[in-house]
Amino acid sequence: NAGVMQNPRHLVRRRGQEARLRCSPMKGHSHVYWYRQLPEEGLKFMVYLQKENIIDESGMPKERFSAEFPKEGPSILRIQQVVRGDSAAYFCASSIGMQETQYFGPGTRLLVL
Amino acid sequence: DAKTTQPPSMDCAEGRAANLPCNHSTISGNEYVYWYRQIHSQGPQYIIHGLKNNETNEMASLIITEDRKSSTLILPHATLRDTAVYYCIVRVSGSARQLTFGSGTQLTVLP
Numbered sequence: 001n002a003g004v005m006q007n008p009r010h011l012v013r014r015r016g017q018e019a020r021l022r023c024s025p026m027k028g029h030s031h032v033y034w035y036r037q038l039p040e041e042g043l044k045f046m047v048y049l050q051k052e053n054i055i056d057e058s059g060m061p062k063e064r065f066s067a068e069f070p071k072e073g074p075s076i077l078r079i080q081q082v083v084r085g086d087s088a089a090y091f092c093a094s095s096i097g098m099q100e101t102q103y104f105g106p107g108t109r110l111l112v113l
Numbered sequence: 114d115a116k117t118t119q120p121p122s123m124d125c126a127e128g129r130a131a132n133l134p135c136n137h138s139t140i141s142g143n144e145y146v147y148w149y150r151q152i153h154s155q156g157p158q159y160i161i162h163g164l165k166n167n168e169t170n171e172m173a174s175l176i177i178t179e180d181r182k183s184s185t186l187i188l189p190h191a192t193l194r195d196t197a198v199y200y201c202i203v204r205v206s207g208s209a210r211q212l213t214f215g216s217g218t219q220l221t222v223l224p
Contacts, residue, residue, distance in 0.1 A: 101162065
C-alpha cells in the first residue's frame, strides 16, 4: 500500500512565479492536511481539506495561497507570486477520517530565487 | 490542545533503550498522546499513540502515567537510524484539528 505521495520533491521558482504542489493521499484516505516547515523551524499547520471541501484554513496566509482537493485527482497547494519567504518544506498528511492518525508524505522543498 | 514540554536534546548509545520523556500536565480526559519523529527533514513519521493505557507496537512502547500528566516513549534497542527529532503531541479525540508540533527532542544515537 503506497504511502502519501508528493510531487515534485524539489521545486525552484523565481520571485513572482507560481508554485503548484501536489499531494496524493494514501489509498482510502479522504482527509488531507498541509503543513509548512520554514528553515530551522517546526511544522506549522496550513489547511485541512476533505474531498471538494476546505474544512479549516486557519493556518493559511490570507493572500497568494490557496488549496483544493477535487473529487478526482490529487490535492493541490497553490502559491501565486512567490516571494523568498515562501522558501520552505511543504508536507502533506492524510488520514482515513478526521479522528484518525495522520500519515505524512516526503514533502516538497520549495526554493524561491 | 494541551501544551507539551520535552527536553531539547538527548543522547543514547546504540543498542541501548532510549527513553524520551514528555510532560503534558494540562492534558484533559479526551486528549490522546501522539508521538512522531522527523529524520533529517524527511516527512514526519508516525510512531505510536495512546489515551491512558500503555501501548506497544513494532517500533516503540508508550508509557503513560496514571494521572496522564506525563509519558515516556521507549525505543527498546536504539540504532543509528533512530537519530531524529521526536515530537510528543496531544490531540483531542474526535477532533478534526491539526497536529501542533512543538520543538521536540533531538535524539542522537551514538555508536
